[in-house]
Amino acid sequence: MDGNKINGQEVTRELLEQKGYKRYRGENIDIYYDKNICAHIGNCVRGNPEIFEVGRRPWIIPDNGSEKNAAFVVDTCPSGALKYIFRKEDA
């Protein structure tokens, strides 16, 4: 599933927070998560256990991998529970 889109539209921080996603800040990429959508399939933790570790707080640390890899893993989330936004200088 496209990790930076919902229904074909590019996501914004405002949209995701309005929908109830929680933001996990990274230096170059933010990852967003909605636990109510998560299907607990585990693609994220298998994809990069450094970034995604269930039981750790916070369980998502975007800077524990490259931003490209973070985006790649988020794209493998089948439910749409994970999204990402690359950070711009002013974000």
Ligand code: SF4
């Ligand atoms: S890949 Fe998506 S649906 Fe699966 S456990 Fe991770 S967040 Fe939940």
